[in-house]
Amino acid sequence: MDESTRSSEKLRQAVDVFWETFPPLWRMIHAHIREVAVEQFNITVEQFHILRHIRRGQDSVSALAEAKDISRPAISQSVDLLVTKGLIVRTIDPQDRRHVKLDLTADGNALMDAIFGDTRQWMMETFAPLSANEIQALTCSMESLKKIL
């Protein structure tokens, strides 16, 4: 077996274990966010993700549509709802009046702080059984994944 065959097998193994691990993990995280978001704040997980993207700087309808891979009208409608709920505000950019800048309100930020704090807490508890070395490996491999995206 030559070198490239062996490395491609390792790669395949990594991909396979990824599929065994991440979908259930992601599902658990979703379930947890749903609990907090729906039961405490009455927003859906999808709305949470929109708020998350806005907080991370995707602050226009187009940017959100691109980031979430759904249509602009769909985003526009969700934004409507979140504006109605008082979680975000639309402000027209005076430099280019076509742009509509999206920002979290104080309420929106507080909500995100709460959900994120809660979720982080839960994830830390979930990850707690890992050894220091395993935590380290996890962090490193995430960092290396982040580089190649």
Place this chain on the structure above:
Amino acid sequence: MDESTRSSEKLRQAVDVFWETFPPLWRMIHAHIREVAVEQFNITVEQFHILRHIRRGQDSVSALAEAKDISRPAISQSVDLLVTKGLIVRTIDPQDRRHVKLDLTADGNALMDAIFGDTRQWMMETFAPLSANEIQALTCSMESLKKIL
């Protein structure tokens, strides 16, 4: 700073880098599956995930609803659609006639092989820039995550 404080900071760091890495990665994977599933096989990503769960052994409506965290009627409707498409079959369990066992048809399995093969290929190409050590770390950390879920 004591030992537990330090380890909890590491944990928090791992959680944070997770949030920076995983959602965009998952989004890319979804986008890729969507391309293949929709354009080549005319099923949605959600339908793909249902087929994936069935193939992995969640072979009843209740099990799927539990696994995907959505209502049983929603699953039942999706199953209807997939049965119509000839991708899965319902068979009543003679031992307990309330049970309806779900199985992929030959077509369903072929479709999953195709989408999964394609996705795995794409992921392998995406992960290819990683070094052998990074691949190793990734595999290990996912194995350790899998253990604690």
Place this chain on the structure above:
DNA sequence: GTAAAATAGTTTCGATAATTAACCATTAAT
């Protein structure tokens, strides 16, 4: 400098998908 094209976003409308509530069939419990 104006007409055409491109960009950003919204509205409308039709289709899909989700939820709740009510329901049937079957099995388990008292």
Place this chain on the structure above:
DNA sequence: ATTAATGGTTAATTATCGAAACTATTTTAC
């Protein structure tokens, strides 16, 4: 033998999404 619980479906309602058409603004081309 009733009653309760389980597994699943059906029906009605609501929510979400996308395509097409529309408004407003800015950029490009002539």
